[in-house]
Amino acid sequence: xxxxxxxxxxxxxxQTAADVAELxxxxxxxxxxxxxxxxxxxEINVRxxxxxxxxxxxxxxxxxxxxxxxxxxxxxxxxxxxFYCLDDDHVTSLVLQGLDHVVHG
Amino acid sequence: xxxxxxxxxxxxxxQTAADVAELxxxxxxxxxxxxxxxxxxxEINVRxxxxxxxxxxxxxxxxxxxxxxxxxxxxxxxxxxxFYCLDDDHVTSLVLQGLDHVVHG
Numbered sequence: 001x002x003x004x005x006x007x008x009x010x011x012x013x014x015q016t017a018a019d020v021a022e023l024x025x026x027x028x029x030x031x032x033x034x035x036x037x038x039x040x041x042x043e044i045n046v047r048x049x050x051x052x053x054x055x056x057x058x059x060x061x062x063x064x065x066x067x068x069x070x071x072x073x074x075x076x077x078x079x080x081x082x083f084y085c086l087d088d089d090h091v092t093s094l095v096l097q098g099l100d101h102v103v104h105g
Numbered sequence: 106x107x108x109x110x111x112x113x114x115x116x117x118x119x120q121t122a123a124d125v126a127e128l129x130x131x132x133x134x135x136x137x138x139x140x141x142x143x144x145x146x147x148e149i150n151v152r153x154x155x156x157x158x159x160x161x162x163x164x165x166x167x168x169x170x171x172x173x174x175x176x177x178x179x180x181x182x183x184x185x186x187x188f189y190c191l192d193d194d195h196v197t198s199l200v201l202q203g204l205d206h207v208v209h210g
Contacts, residue, residue, distance in 0.1 A: 012142045012204075018135045019207040020200075025133030030119070030126045037117045071210065090206050095125075097199045099117075102124040105176065 026070040027098065031055055032063050036086065036095045039073060043083035131175040132203065136160055137168050141191065141200045144178060148188035 027033065034053045038044060046064070050057045064084060067073040074087045086092050132138065139158045143149060151169070155162040169189060172178040179192045191197050 012139055014135070016204070016207060017138045017142070020138045020203045021133050021135045023133075023203055023207055024129045024138070028126050028128075028130030028133045030123045033122045033125045033129070034117055037122070071206070090202060094199070094202045094206065097195060097202065098125045098128055099121070101176070101195050101199065102121060102128055 023070055023072075026066055026072060027094070029063070031059065032067060033095070033098075035060065035063055035067065036072065036091070037099070039084060039086050040092055040095065043076065043085045045081050045083050049084070128175055128177075131171055131177060132199070134168070136164065137172060138200070138203075140165065140168055140172065141177065141196070142204070144189060144191050145197055145200065148181065148190045150186050150188050154189070 027036070031053055035049055038049060038052045044052070046057050046060050049060045049064075053060065064073060064075075068075070071087050072091050073084050075082050075084050077083075086095070132141070136158055140154055143154060143157045149157070151162050151165050154165045154169075158165065169178060169180075173180070176192050177196050178189050180187050180189050182188075191200070
């Protein structure tokens, strides 16, 4: 049944919708999906990510900048090394939900 | 700490990663985000969605085709009317997680 009400009509303003769309676009790239999936369980540095994803370290760094900007990953410095992990449990479940939808329908 | 293991290196093949990225790209559009959000609680027809999102009915139909292709929405015929809803609870939580990340960080 169609049940439109005023709350719904105004529930998602244009700017919020645009921000959500931008977030999903940040997730909509094969290399970035592989980086995020690799980071689900652990902290990894750029060299490790390049090895896992099979792209250059500079390409990994480029993708990490986008992912940090969207608060999807965060970094931690340890001596001269920088390690990356998913920003929080939200991000983990976002990635896992996407994976689940594709794998299990 | 960097903990790379063989399982991880092979855990997400290129095709699966590409499929997940494609799914997120389908979510990465302002109108589609607004359509999906409107469908969280109820079934709505094309006319209702056009009213809520503020785009033409033909634009809504175009976006619904993309969303159906990605199994994000499904339809139900009732007489001459076709009503749309989110495909399943996965999709609902995917949309809500994205919204949550943007609104609450």
